[in-house]
Amino acid sequence: MTEAAQTDQPTAPGAQLLAGAHTVLGAPAALRDRLLREVPQPRLLDLYRGLCRLRAFDDRALTLQRQGRIGTYATYRGEEAVQAGSVLALTDRDWVFPTYRQGAVVTLRGVAPEVPLLLWSGHPGGWHDVHRSRVAPICVPVATNLPHAVGAAWGARLRGETWVALGFAGDGATSEGDFHEACNLAAVMEAPAIIVVTNNQWAISTPISAQTRVTRIADKAAAYGMPGVRVDGFDVVACHQVVSAAAARARAGGGPTLVEAVCYRLGPHGTADEPSLYRDQAAARAWEPMEPVARTTTALVAAGVASPAELEAIREELATEHRDLGRAIEAVPAWTAAELAGTVHDPTPWTLGPEGLAGPVRL
Amino acid sequence: MTEATLVDAINRTLDQALADDPRVLLLGEDIGRNGGVFRVTAGLQARHGAERVIDTPLSEAGFVGAAIGLCLAGFRPVVEIQFDAFVYPAFEQLVSHAARFRWRTAGRYGLPMVVRLPYGGGTRAPELHSDSPETLFSHVPGLRVVAPSDPAGAGPLLLAAIACEDPVVFMEPKRLYRRGRQPVPERVTPAPLDRAVTVRPGRDLTLVAHGAMVEVAVAAAERLAEDGAAVGVLDLRSLYPLDRDALVEAATETGRVLVIHEAPRHCGLGAEIAALLQEYAADRLLAPVLRVAGADMPFPLLRNEDDYLPGCAAVVERAHLLLDY
Numbered sequence: 234m235t236e237a238a239q240t241d242q243p244t245a246p247g248a249q250l251l252a253g254a255h256t257v258l259g260a261p262a263a264l265r266d267r268l269l270r271e272v273p274q275p276r277l278l279d280l281y282r283g284l285c286r287l288r289a290f291d292d293r294a295l296t297l298q299r300q301g302r303i304g305t306y307a308t309y310r311g312e313e314a315v316q317a318g319s320v321l322a323l324t325d326r327d328w329v330f331p332t333y334r335q336g337a338v339v340t341l342r343g344v345a346p347e348v349p350l351l352l353w354s355g356h357p358g359g360w361h362d363v364h365r366s367r368v369a370p371i372c373v374p375v376a377t378n379l380p381h382a383v384g385a386a387w388g389a390r391l392r393g394e395t396w397v398a399l400g401f402a403g404d405g406a407t408s409e410g411d412f413h414e415a416c417n418l419a420a421v422m423e424a425p426a427i428i429v430v431t432n433n434q435w436a437i438s439t440p441i442s443a444q445t446r447v448t449r450i451a452d453k454a455a456a457y458g459m460p461g462v463r464v465d466g467f468d469v470v471a472c473h474q475v476v477s478a479a480a481a482r483a484r485a486g487g488g489p490t491l492v493e494a495v496c497y498r499l500g501p502h503g504t505a506d507e508p509s510l511y512r513d514q515a516a517a518r519a520w521e522p523m524e525p526v527a528r529t530t531t532a533l534v535a536a537g538v539a540s541p542a543e544l545e546a547i548r549e550e551l552a553t554e555h556r557d558l559g560r561a562i563e564a565v566p567a568w569t570a571a572e573l574a575g576t577v578h579d580p581t582p583w584t585l586g587p588e589g590l591a592g593p594v595r596l
Numbered sequence: 597m598t599e600a601t602l603v604d605a606i607n608r609t610l611d612q613a614l615a616d617d618p619r620v621l622l623l624g625e626d627i628g629r630n631g632g633v634f635r636v637t638a639g640l641q642a643r644h645g646a647e648r649v650i651d652t653p654l655s656e657a658g659f660v661g662a663a664i665g666l667c668l669a670g671f672r673p674v675v676e677i678q679f680d681a682f683v684y685p686a687f688e689q690l691v692s693h694a695a696r697f698r699w700r701t702a703g704r705y706g707l708p709m710v711v712r713l714p715y716g717g718g719t720r721a722p723e724l725h726s727d728s729p730e731t732l733f734s735h736v737p738g739l740r741v742v743a744p745s746d747p748a749g750a751g752p753l754l755l756a757a758i759a760c761e762d763p764v765v766f767m768e769p770k771r772l773y774r775r776g777r778q779p780v781p782e783r784v785t786p787a788p789l790d791r792a793v794t795v796r797p798g799r800d801l802t803l804v805a806h807g808a809m810v811e812v813a814v815a816a817a818e819r820l821a822e823d824g825a826a827v828g829v830l831d832l833r834s835l836y837p838l839d840r841d842a843l844v845e846a847a848t849e850t851g852r853v854l855v856i857h858e859a860p861r862h863c864g865l866g867a868e869i870a871a872l873l874q875e876y877a878a879d880r881l882l883a884p885v886l887r888v889a890g891a892d893m894p895f896p897l898l899r900n901e902d903d904y905l906p907g908c909a910a911v912v913e914r915a916h917l918l919l920d921y
């Protein structure tokens with residue numbers, strides 16, 4: 234792994250957090266191009282596809298939300314690099330434990346985008362097949378998915394198998410007890426776990442400075458006795474490298490790693506949020522040059538990895554793949570109450586059968 | 597008098613409590629500059645300062661537990677939980693500690709803290725933003741649990757909760773937050789913390805409800821009136837303790853009681869009310885006590901919300917079963 238001086242980092246408030254974070258795209262141009270050329274070209278294009286796949290989903294979901302065709306939606310615009318970089322660094326045997334912020338990472342495991350979109354539309358058909366994809370259902374209460382990731386990883390070790398588990402969290406989530414308990418357990422049990430904290434510097438209206446008194450979340454790793462790594466969260470290549478290294482270490486019996494992906498929340502917290510109430514939106518705009526799809530496009534072209542036309546074709550292809558999703562999910566029939574009731578237990582107790590749902594028919 | 601929504605009414609009452617008593621503190625996630633995700637605390641930090649309207653880290657167990665310590669330090673904390681289900685990380689602090697403090701001091705000292713909990717469905721929100729966990733708290737000895745159902749009732753009940761020397765879980769039916777306006781006085785005065793309110797008198801049947809279900813009960817009563825039935829509505833307001841006298845009085849007046857709640861049926865408040873009426877008013881009941889409640893399932897994703905939520909039609913249907921008994 235190469236530590237390199239940042240060149241294209243913004244001057245926005247909070248940009249100093251990127252100092253010392255592992256980066257490839259942020260290296261001086263000549264070095265950046267050389268580093269990129271050291272990565273096999275098919276891998277770079279895979280990562281690029283991953284980015285564009287996540288972006289296409291997010292774009293579509295935001296549009297559908299504005300049209301009132303899905304419910305409240307947690308956009309992740311700007312966080313595609315850490316999500317695609319992390320998930321694509323794993324094998325299909327490895328488990329992923331997402332939060333509401335990683336609503337579409339299942340599509341990086343071959344799940345059709347209709348599925349997570351159905352979930353955001355409030356349809357139970359949106360619960361994807363967890364065991365086939367080895368991606369857990371998204372967890373809404375922050376940090377609660379991390380102990381699950383640790384347990385899965387621990388299970389791999391107990392079984393003598395070499396897969397690992399990766400859990401996502403936000404900067405705000407690191408203030409929850411579950412974060413600390415998960416980190417500690419992972420370290421004590423030598424679980425092959427990777428905890429990726431996307432430090433987008435905001436938890437709704439709460440800035441990172443009001444969340445924790447350490448400036449580097451990765452420093453918290455020392456308290457658990459595990460390595461903490463900082464990476465440029467807008468850099469899909471760097472994220473891929475850092476998570477690959479953590480996964481290799483975990484597979485070899487080296488235990489867990491805490492990864493801090495430094496970025497910035499470019500958009501609102503979610504579609505019900507109004508950031509102008511609590512933050513300087515000009516500062517947020519100053520981070521726009523780091524937006525990962527455009528940033529990666531520029532770098533791949535500059536390094537001669539692909540032509541602008543080739544990259545545009547990838548973006549186009551994925552945008553097209555997502556174009557009709559609105560109609561696709563609307564064509565899925567709603568579930569009846571009885572169908573829903575059949576998904577709580579197996580076997581279904583009488584309380585959720587026809588009689589239980591309706592109450593007594595005669596007195 | 598001013599016209600206020602439920603959000604306004606709670607905001608004004610918090611403002612008054614902060615102005616009147618320097619021991620009152622508000623704490624919670626995003627309640628300061630952002631004014632809370634529902635804007636219930638909008639403007640309060642600007643008016644009372646960031647030392648009294650406090651944005652906490654994302655740490656429910658931490659700040660609910662800290663509220664206990666703040667009480668010991670002489671404050672009267674009012675804690676906002678952002679959404680119903682996010683109280684679960686703080687459950688231990690409420691159950692194992694807040695609820696037991698008076699007990700643990702041999703009755704000497706209470707903890708004058710309030711946990712404000714926006715709850716319930718019908719807002720087309722994502723998973724775990726629509727729970728009705730009132731029974732989890734009403735089952736815990738040492739906690740009081742209250743729920744207003746309208747702007748006019750919310751302020752007096754909240755003020756009483758803040759004045760209470762024991763911990764109170766104040767359940768806010770969030771689907772009513774902006775539902776309509778009612779006149780509220782410039783200065784709020786506290787209401788009794790443990791009294792139900794008769795929203796509508798009846799002769800043939802009493803609908804018992806709380807929070808957002810009061811509205812459903814009133815709509816059903818109006819519909820039933822078209823069929824010639826005089827149906828009353830009792831708004832519980834206090835979920836622990838239950839207003840036994842008001843319930844027995846209703847049973848005495850009508851002999852027929854239908855309990856409506858959004859929380860799952862099993863071990864819900866309906867079960868407790870039915871048992872209580874068996875114990876104290878069996879001879880006055882003309883029919884079994886029935887329930888219209890949520891199914892024993894997690895609150896559904898938004899497309900199935902209406903399959904879950906007790907609605908007017910279901911209440912009318914059950915009411916006829918009772919009226920015909």
Ligand SMILES: Cc1ncc(C[n+]2csc(CCOP(=O)(O)OP(=O)(O)O)c2C)c(N)n1
Nearest residue numbers: 334373374375403404405406435436437682
């Ligand atoms: C236990 C819990 N409390 C409160 C919330 C409400 N909430 C949803 S997201 C959020 C902020 C999370 O910030 P962070 O962990 O930084 O993740 P980000 O949203 O920035 O991805 C809050 C407070 C929640 N989901 N879970």
Ligand SMILES: [Mg+2]
Nearest residue numbers: 403404435436
């Ligand atoms: Mg964040």
